[in-house]
Amino acid sequence: MCPCALKHFCYQIIGLSVTGVPGSMEVTWTTFNKTESLVEYGLVGGRLFEMTSKGYSTLFVDSGHEKRHMYIHRVILTGLKPAATYLYHCGSDEGWSDVFSFTALNDSTCFSPKFALYGDLGNENPQSLARLQKETQLGMYDVILHIGKFHTEPYDNARIGDEFMRQIQSIAAYVPYMTCPGNHEAAYNFSNYRNRFSMPGQTESLWYSWNLGSAHIISLSTEVYFYLEFGKELLFKQYEWLKKDLEEANLPENRAVRPWIITMGHRPMYCSDDDLDDCTRFDSYVRLGRNDTKPPAPGLEDLFYRYGVDLELWAHEHTYERLWPVYGDKVYNGSSEQPYVNPKAPVHIITGSAGCREKTDTFNPNPKEWSAFRSTDYGYTRMQVVNTTHLYLEQVSDDQYGKVIDSIWVVKEKHGFSAWF
Template identity: 75%
Template sequence: MDTFATLLVLCGVMSLALGVPPIWTQPEQIHISYPGSPGSMLITWITLNKTDSVVEYGVWGGKLFELTAKGQAALFEDGGSEKRTMFIHRVLLRELKPGVPYVYHCGSDLGWSDIFYFTALRERVDWSPRFALYGDMGNENPQSLARLQKDTQVRMYDAILHIGDFAYDMDEDNARIGDQFMRQVESIAAYVPYMTCPGNHENTYNFSNYRNRFSMPGNTESMWYSWNIGPVHIISFSTEVYFYTNYGLDLLFKQYQWLQKDLEEANRPENRAQRPWIITMGHRPMYCSNADKDDCTEFNSHVRTGLNDTTPPAPGLEDLFYRYGVDLEVWAHEHSYERLWPVYNYTVFNGSLNEPYVNPKAPVHIITGSAGCRERTDPFVPEHRPWSAFRSSDYGYARMQVFNSSHLYLEQVSDDQYGKAIDSMWLVKDKHGPEAWL
């Protein structure tokens, strides 16, 4: 080996020994979200070194990348021992044509992503949006991911609702597990708005990985927000304010006040006429019949009835959601699927004996938290609770379509049974709002 080659080898060995990090300007972990304003979409991605934040895009079938939008990059430092840093880029696309597909890539002159596409959300209220719903999907054992990837590739969904618990956990290995998980879900989240809420597995460092990595509407760092799609008003909130009060009990009261104000606005006659369906998404359920000691197994669960050991006592959410006529409440946390009869205060209010979900007199609850993670699935208590209609410990996820102002369809897909729909329901309502309970 000549002297020059020997020096090159020695330099390489020294770099490895010193742990010199690579220069990383290539975009990764691309995902999109709906920022709440008609005709818009928000593109988010990560680089490990600082670069410009640029999205080049155009209408599908038109001139490629004829439009350009620029944004900003924020430095994020993980709370782990290495204090790893990354740059989180956000670029807002405006004046998109409703229902039109767009092609885009993101990055800078230091590196561009692959080419992705999305369809701008329709602005009308008279269309039928389609959703995938699930929680509790990890980097290890993401059982449902391949099927969700295929669903997304055939354009089955207009939006995806991930109801808490990501990666298991995003902060682990100095946030490298979070990086890997976001790379995994790029195959769906770069094509369809990926709408989220926080779960208990995001709590480390005051939910910092969740708050920084996702870009939801509003100005609450994705902890709670609402948005409109078709005939639906969707409210995402944090159940974790009831359990991690060390991060500030005031957050519980701030969220409750925000929820009340948002529900009041959504129930103004002109707004409820436009978007009659109100659907909430939060991680920990009010009810469940699992064989563990989670909050939902307690009669006076914190999420349902609040906290009595605070000053003042902290209100729960069941009365609030009932008072404002919430139609459907979707949850996760339990690694299983459970469909409840229409229920309020542990009392079943079916529409009728033969058609329980036709004009029910209470909200309907769905738990779908078995997308797949390292903690596997959760068992149930042997006996059915009187308010529990159907339950399964299969891995899987839910699909939902809101057809119009009166008909909503939901089904649970079993990945264990090769994509079979193991449960389904039609929720039919001639009236929405608190008057529907009368």
């Protein structure tokens, strides 16, 4: 995200995101002056910038004392050819960004997408960033899942958020960068997060779902359980949305083609860190809900279990932890020899050690029986949804120069609530 020389218009590429509509991609960027919102693009090997799409900009005024003004530009590219690579730049005649490239997502349900996923990557001590940048530009990933905490909190009147966006450009400008909110985004009612990112749906990126390959992926806000000052109605609104979305995903005709249901949310239901966070408590708000609201607010564990969620991705804890299949604080392995083959409960992965200023956390020396593998190394997770029955996960240690320190295959011959029995 380097500044453009023309008229001092500074272009900050926030990056790409899926729209939920096959054959399309959304490009989002920021300027500090009001300009047109244009993306010029073309197929690699074809005529450069032979196509143009026009979008719109919205004025975002940061709530810090300077009331800094930013214009957030959004342009949707349509009619993209699956798996084709495009070159593009964005801006207007008053100044253009650098030239970037992306590969349009394959919209086939037989596609086997590859993901990098992590949370808690900040602008200070972003240790895993260089490796992620290189691997993204080598074409190792189709999508990035950033599971909360971006350091877009409005320190220094949102300039820290600007700097973070510049840092992730070398990832987010090349592949869809899909997000969910974390606790560090809470200032001014998550205003920086809600304005800077463009996720599918009409919920200001707080919760949404989308499909890729044989997976239905749901992003949610765990923060609705903790920031009731912004309105407890958000908690109930999200829960009802989740229930409706899961019901639709479980319709026989939908689950047949996209049997994997994967969720991502910032704060885990379970963890074995020693920091007294919500996930260390048996009565976790995220897991069991809150009884101090009227009416009591339901938690997520029973909902996800009832609708057969296969995999739950979390962050917030600055560690990596893989759990045995778990429900109700008890382990439900597929078998003692093959715990992740036809598991009898959802699989949980906590991946919050990408690198941030708070460093890594420490673990409770006496974890519960559901804790299968733990690491305090800086790193991130890779995932591939291989087909309708097989999903692969591995953990990369940046401390150990990219070594894979943990891996599992999740194998499910049957999906949905009935798969638990």
